[in-house]
Amino acid sequence: MTTPQARPLDLARQIVVLSAVSFMLISALLGTGFLGGTSVENSQSGSLDSDATYLAPAGPAFSIWSVIYAGLIAYAVWQALPGQRANPRQRALGWLIALTAVVNGMWLVAAQFWALPLTVVVIVLLLIALAVTFRVAVVTRTPSDGAVDSVLIDGVTGLHLGWVSLATVANTTAWLTETVPQEWGENPAAFGIPVLIVVGVIGLAMAWASGWRVTPGLAIGWGAAWLAVGRLTEDPQNTAIGVTAIVVAALVALIPLAVAGLRLLRPQGD
Template sequence: MYSTRHTSSNARGSDLVRQIVVLSAVSFMLIAAVIGAGAFGNTAVQDQQGGALDTSGSYLAPAGPAFSIWSVIYLGLIAYAICQALPRQRASERQRAMGWPIAVTMVLNGLWLVAARFGTLFLTVVVIVLLLAALGWAFRTAVVTRDPRGGVVDSVLIDGVTGLHLGWVTLATVANISAWLTTVAPPSWEDAASAIGVVVLVVVAIIGLAIAWRSGWRVAPALALAWGLSWLAVERLTGTPLSTPIAITAVIVALIVLLPPAVVSGLRLIRPSVD
């Protein structure tokens, strides 16, 4: 389990509040996810907003299987919420730094689903941009406060899960904005859709590399981003709308964002002193 190192000897009243808030945040997120999945007779996310959030809603939407990554992220967040609630984690300095940022990301995650169900497409854009910013804050905090002695569980449930969440939402933000623009842009813009999509993916490559560089070449964000980009390529080759240029660019960008952190991570396994 988590290491007990970097733990203050004195718990504060705010520590218990933090633990309860994290558990409440994950509960809210899961309830929103169940409703968003179409339970209780509700419309599933991909069918909401007039189908704008479906895989065919824009040129930058990934294929359906890409969204299975949410299962991994949700399971990781559930496990984190349970582990951080353990009594020995109450006064942990690491948890004091990470609990609030992660709680914010879980609340915004759930709010996005609420916005998709009851709000407007533009509101989903606003919420997902806020979620991306919160995840950037959380992941940066995780990197800065990382304890090499914290153990595998600490690394996976904090750095790993937050990194996957950040990487996936980076691409999801692009897809969400693209879906919104598709509904408001003049039909004539579709003639330039492939070119615009390629330019946007180049920007995604820059962002992906920037995240990797600023995090010391952590691999989790790159894995999620490459996963989404790969399924984006599949959708543009086999689904609608079709776009071979976007598909090829997505594959290239996936390799660009994944290879550097993967190589560095491999070197760290061979030579643990590499950082």
């Protein structure tokens, strides 16, 4: 099989990916307050804090960002190796992954300096970019090229997509809480439960459409489980939303794991 020849655009792609991930990390340091900015939970007058709405996960849920960032850093370094320069899969996905890193960083900038509605716009754009990237990675274009490729592209993108799917709900709810009439929030379960059910359906649909990849469901399940902790043990409390979140977390995480496990156990040729 002929090895593709590297082109100048391939080197440019590698540099852009490294630059995009670097921008995301600088924005993350700003978002934690390490570079003097306001931490995300304290920005937007506290609207993005874990206790601001009924659909916000408890604080520990956000530790998943450490895993996602570590994966993106590892990907950026790996794709910059000379052996990856002309890889057809990198050509298909490198620019898209760079885009997701840039938009990720832009959300942190938006949370710091822009109005709350603009954070919703940016996170929706991030969700769309991740959905396209994940589809290209697992459904169309080129197949994965080994375990490292699968983990750093399919796995990390799947975690990123799953978490941002739930984060989009939390971000949008934070904005609506600030804008809709106060009486709309008198029965939070009436909107919270249907929204969580939709999140669960979307999570299972992503797993099915991607050949039962497990990482999107694991990320959604992680966030939903901590959302349940928040509603059952912290303010604002709501037992119905908390219990629904537990059910959603179990379904989106365990069903893809079960299907993937059965496929591994199935004898070859069945």
